[in-house]
Each structure stands twice: as C-alpha cells, then as structure tokens.
Amino acid sequence: MTPVPIFLEVNGERIDTHVLPRLNLADFLREHLKLTGTHVGCEHGVCGACTVRLNGEIVRSCLILAVQAHEGSVETIEGLSDSGEIADLQAAFRDRNALQCGFCTPAMLMAAQDLLKQNPEPDREEIREHLSGNYCRCTGYQAIIDAIETTARLRAERAP
C-alpha cells in the first residue's frame, strides 16, 4: 500500500500530509495528529465515541476514511472547546455531573451541540432520541439529558 496525499483543515489548521488509503479518520486524528479527545470505543460505528464534525455534519470517524476528508474541514472536541462554542454546554455538564469516566463525553457533547443547532428547543424525548447513537455506560443518561435541556433553555433565554 502506498500513502496518498491529502490536505484538509482540522480545527481551522491546515494539514498537508500522506496517509494510507485504509486509515480511518479516527486513527488519523488520534495517531497522526495526536488529537486524542476523539475516542475509539467499538470501531464499527455503534458506540458513537468517535463522533466528530466533518464539513459541519457529525460523523462516526471510525467509519470514515481519512482520505474521504480530503479537502474537507474536520472539527474535534479540542477545536470546539478552544473556540468556546460549547462552553455553556460543558458548564451544564459540569454542574449536573453529566459524565463519570468521561470516555463518551467528547462525542456526547458533539452530538448534543448538533441537536441544539438543528432544534434549539428539543423536549426530553427528542434529546433522548438524538443521543441514541451515543453509548454511555456510566451515567444512565438522565444527567446528560438534564444538562442538554438546561443548555437549550438558557440559550433560548439569551436569544434576542
């Protein structure tokens, strides 16, 4: 196998590199770029722990090849944290203890922010439904649902 050239933006930074065609995006982010906030839980697209944004949409980075991100824009939990985009969501997770081991959390935040962008005032059932592709083994989900509900309410109150 011969490495192929790709260039893409990751968290706003231009990356110009070569990768093996078989390399998945999760391994590319973790092993090549050392962005270890993206976690690998099942490697077959079920647990959701590897969720990142590709061109604005959330994807399972274990099911996407790095070469498929060529000329694209990837955002990871490190990028969303540094930009402050989800600071309020993270604060709500902290206040509600909506994480225990934290392994699912970066992806859970990704999925939650995706929901709130699509549907600013989701009810609990809608939140539960949207997160159904993100496994959490510690919390039992209720605290996560509460934190997202709180964030939605606070954002609605802040909206002009």
Next chain:
Amino acid sequence: MTRTPENRDAFSVLDRPNSYIGKTVPRPNLDRLMQGRGQYVSDIELPRMAHVVFLRSPYAHAKITGIDAAAAKRMPGVIAVVTGQEIAPVITPWVGVLSHLKGLKSAPQSAIAVDRVCWQGEAVAAIIATSRAAAEDAAEHISVAYEELDAVTDMQTALDPTTSVIHPALGDNLAFERNHDAGTVDAAFAASDEVVEAEFIFGRHTGVTLEPRSVVADWNSAEGRLTIYQGTQAPHMVQNIAALHLGLQESQVRVVCKDVGGSFGIKVHIYADEMATYALSKLLRRPVKFVADRVESFNTDIHARDHRCKGKIGVKCDGTITAFEIDDLTGIGPYSMYPRTSAIEANQVVNLVGGPYATKNYRARARVVFQNKNVMCQYRAVGHPIACSVTEGLVDLAAMKIGMDPVEIRRRNLIADDAYPCASPSGLRFEQLSHHAALAKLIKMMDYDALRAEQTTLRARNIHRGIGIASFIEVTNPSAAFYGVGGAKISSQDGVAVRLDAQGAVVCQTSITEQGQGSESLTAQIVGSVLGVSMDRVRVILGDTDNTPYGGGTWASRGAGIGGEAALQATKVLRKNILDVAAAILQSSSGELDIVNNNVVNVSDSAPRIELSELARIVYFRPDTLPPGIQAELMATRHFVPREYPFAFTNGVQASWLEVDTDTGFVKLLKHWVVEDCGTIINPQLVDEQIRGGVVQGLGAALFEKCIYDERGQLTNANLADYLVPMSGEMPDIDVGHVVSPTLESELGAKGAGEAGTAGAAAAVTNAVNDALSPFGTIITEIPLTPQIILTALGRI
C-alpha cells in the same frame, strides 16, 4: 429511620463552617475530560513503543499441535511473534484460588496458551509490531494447527459423569460448592400454608466498558524497573501480581493509572493478555502497548451472572415468610479468575438471599462449574442481582399465592428498623439498616396507590402496566474478610497523605482510584472541610504506586467509606499540626485557634489571625523565626480499615413502573425509583448519579444484555451491534431518595453506594413485568426479558 449518632462530638469534624460534606459541588477533574484533554491508557505513547496484537483461538477447546509464524515474522513492521512456550520463561502461571473458599480448585493458567486452548478467544500467540495495524496484518499469516476437543458448554450437564473433564488433574468440573443450613427449614416449610417454587435463569453478560482494557508496559532494563500504565481499579494489587509472576520485587514495579474509561469491576482482575504484555516488555526491553478491540473485549473481559437458581419460599396466610431455600448453579469458564477467584459471586448469592427478611430458616447450595466459555468473575454488584431477583421474585410469588399486596408482604417481613444490630441467617452482621423507612419513603415518592389505580383503569383498555418492588441489601466497605483472609495480597486498608505546600495549598495523595465515581472530588471535599480550606486549594493525586500510600483502590463500594475515612483522619492530624505551629507563631494556644476559609482564626471571635500561605512561608522559608524546639510537620498520613464489621451493609428498595406490549413483547420502562441508605452522604449529586448509573446497568441485564453462546462454545454476538446495551431512548427517568444511617465504625459514617442501583434493578423490572402480565396467568423468571421470552410465555410464539 434516621439514627442519631450516639457520640455527637465524633461528627463535629464534619460540621464545621464552610463544610463541603453533604453538598453538591462539581468534580474538579471534569474539564479535562470534557475538553478531550484526559489521558486514558489508549492515549499514551512512549518512545520506542511497540504494539501487541494477540492471535486468539477460534475454538472453545482444542489441542495446539503446531504454530507456524515464519511468514508473519517476515511481514513489514513485525518485531516479534511470541508463543506461549516462548513467553513461559519470563512469566509464571497462576491459579485463582483463595483458602477461605474451602475446596475451591482451579488449574494453572498461562499468559499465552501452551499446548491447549480452553475457550474461544484465549490468546495463542502475540504479534508485536511497530503499529497495531501491522501486527494485525501479520496475525493473518500465522498458521496454527488445532485438534478440536469436546467443549463443555452447558453448565447443567458439566458435572454429568459422561461429560468430559476440562482439567483432568482436577478430577471433575466442579470448581466450588458451598452448602448452608440455618434454622429449621424442613419444619418451617411443613408449617407453611403455601410453599412456592421457581427456577430463575440469568443471562451471562459483561461490563462493556466504553474504553476497552488497555495497558502500556515499559520495562527499563537499565533501571531494572517495570512501569505499567493501566486502567485498573487496584494499582497495588497489579504491582504485587506483576512482580510475583515476573520474578521481581514489588519495588521494581510501578503502576500508573490515569483516566479510566469505565471499569464496573471489569478492570479489577488480572487478565492473561495483560500479563503477557508485561512479560513482552521485559522480553523485548521496550514499551509495549495492548489495547483490546471490541471483539476481544467481548471474548476476554470477564463475564458475569451466568446462573440458574432454583428457589423455594414458605409463607403463611397472614403473610409471614417461614423459610427460603435455594440451589444455585453457575458456570465460570475454564479457569477461576486471578486473584479474586470466580467463586465469589456464587458465595455472595448464598450470603445474600433472604437478607432483607426476618426469617431465620434458610438452606442454600451453590455449585460453581467449569466450562469452555470465557471466564466469569466479579462485575458490579457481585451476586446481588442474582440474590435479589431470586429473593424478591419468591416474595412476589408468595404474595400472589396468598392474595396479598407485594408492599404489604414486605412490610410484614422486612427486618424491623429497631432490630439492629442483628445477623442474617447466613451469618452476615448488620449494624443498622432501614428497610421500613426506605419502603415507606419509596411508596410515598412513587404514589403507589395512584399507580395501582392507574394500572386498573388502563387494564380495562387492554394496556398492561406493572409495578415491581425489590428490597435489597448491599455489601460495602469490605474488610480483610473479603480477600485478605483467603491469602490474596489485596489490601483492605487505604491510606491518605496530606500536606500543606509552601503557598498554603494542600496536596493530598490517596490510595483509592478514580474511574468516574468522584473519588477525587469526595477526597477534596473531606480534606477541605476537615482542614478548613476551600476545595480549589486541594489537589488530589491518585493512581500511582510510586506516589500514593499503599491501599486497595476503588472496588466493592469501598472508596468513600474507607478511603474517605483515611482522608478525614489524616487531615485531622494535619490540622492539629498546623494549629500547633500557628500557636507558636501567634503566641496563643492551639485550643484557641481554628482554621476557617484558608485562615487561622480565633475560636472566640472568629477574627483572622494568619493566612495559611503566610504560615507556610514562615515554616518552609523562615523556620529560624520559630521558637526554639518547634519543628513543624505540615504533612500527615493516616490509614483506615474497618475492624468491627467485616462489611458495612447498606440497604434500599427499588420500584419499576413499565408497560408490556402483549402483541410485540416489548417492554417500555416508564419510571424507576430508588431509596437507599449509604450512611453519611458526602456529595448528594455524586451518590445519586452512582445510583442512576448502577440502575441502568441493572436494566440492561433485565432487558437486553446477554452473551449468546452456541453449543460449541462460540460467542455469537461479540460486537456492539448484536450485544445490546441500554441506550438513551429506552431508559426511564430515575428518582432517587435517601435514608441516612451512618456507620459508627468511622467518624465519617459513610458506606458505599456504587452497586446499590445494579443490585435491585432487574428484580424490580421482572416483578413489574409479572405484575403487568398477571391477567394472563403467566410467570417469567428468566432475564433478559426479551420480546421472545415474553411472547413465548404468553403463548404467542
């Protein structure tokens, strides 16, 4: 009943101004996890690090007649291929037995199989390469010749004379048997108005930690020292075992445990592939990393709860329960796990059945058998879900038989709240439980009568909802009675060191570990409260055998109760030492001074006298200004282990409200309630979240989770698409309430809370399903309660 401590002074240390005890404060370590800046073992990379992949047996039981790795060794990036025979000189085999479990036997287990494999998934060879992908590529080029042997898969026939014996040297497939007989069981059954029997079947399931088991082993041959980075609950146990089998001193092994992506008891054992990884690092003189993939996790992480338990209950028409009897059978795979053994779960079932109830008549038999399936061992709430489901299932059956409400029969039989201290028929000693107060609170929280009315109304519309109640007891704060007395080098005590640094902040080193429960937070809360400093000044260090006191770690709901008390006692000493120095500096007496909000203050008028940062400056940089003879000791260490009671039992009760679709067999969970009593509550939010998370793991067992083996011992659903775990859309909201009966064995008074949720959830759900289906005259005593099980019971398929 909330008990008032007899010695109020003993609690004053927790009642100080600005105390964090009993308050919800955010955990200090959350931001790094939320920002993707945690460090799990799978994130660790070291210079010259190689990756190991294990080639695993496709057979449940087979002779290995040859391994040809020549082609694999020629593959790009491959550093070595190591077989069981080749690794044997570096690491010795082990046998998972404990002397206090009389008669428990097992066979020697090797890091990598030698000559024979005993379950599908046992490692046959290790491939070490420059990347995991390269190692996986090479694994496909190893040719192993197997001669398939008979696989023992059905535990019900494992002891038949015609069944082959997995380890011939052991004589039979019986690993352990325990019999217990208390009171006058036969007479009690004879005097009963009704005797009800049932067989309860539990699906084998597993923990599914979202981060698979991971280890980086780094043997530094120049230092003669092995550093193990591992997501483990018990670093000192790993240190001891690694040293023992690698022929090292414990001082040559350091275990570092940073962030852990879920544990639940899965990561408290010693696994063969982890032992192999330590040995490979020593053999290859470089860091070696092993990260299990999800298929490996299903095939090698311990499984649990594969039990079939026959139960019998006697009852009188007035609701008095006269006796319990059980006969439990469990299959544990081919080896008893090391070092905690695989007999503990069955032993716990014997201990716990009937535990909440007053009857003294109890007979039990438990048999633990070998099979050619993955190993089974302790997972969150060890034995409790079995014991609780059997007990509470029998109690509901008895109530049904005599036409009594399930709440009423419990009211008439639960041990009275003023009966303590007392002992269970299996010999467990209870210091103080609160079954009746908990049940009363639960009934109020759920508005039981209103739910019953709603149930009746909906039944008329052919909607079948059910209520299930389950009282339980939980083993927490284990002393040496759990493992130490059986010869295992697993510490039952924990230690904490606290010191004031040169700017008046506090560094605290504790031997308990963090896997998300909040160990770091509760330690900081206790230290901050007892010392009189704000939590932001307390930094907690854990998970490093080089940098913490010696101790057990976090398992069996022991972190808060044991590690928390050690933190309290160490901080009391530090506080006294600080006040002694302050008295010398201020020409006062330590009795006239206190520490409040980072300042030494007068007891009399609370006036600030000296900031801790100033005191620390004087002690560390200008000790020459202290009076002669004063040597400050701004560091203190204390250890704690419970001595009076072998275990601090907690209690609680759960209720489930659900709807069964009798056409599809699907169960919809509508609501779940828990009332539990873990003694002193350090952080209410953390306790509630432990309960909720535990309940959901129990709900997974009740409805979804099962490792499905075929008759040849092949695990057929070893992936997350086919093995179902609870998802957010299916889980109910869970209301949690508390009764508080502190243990008087410690000043802190805290008992454990981590397993209470898992203990009773499945029992509550099963009872609720049977309640919902009562118009159909069907009783189900098997979990998971899949649509297939329910429709079969209803005669629909």
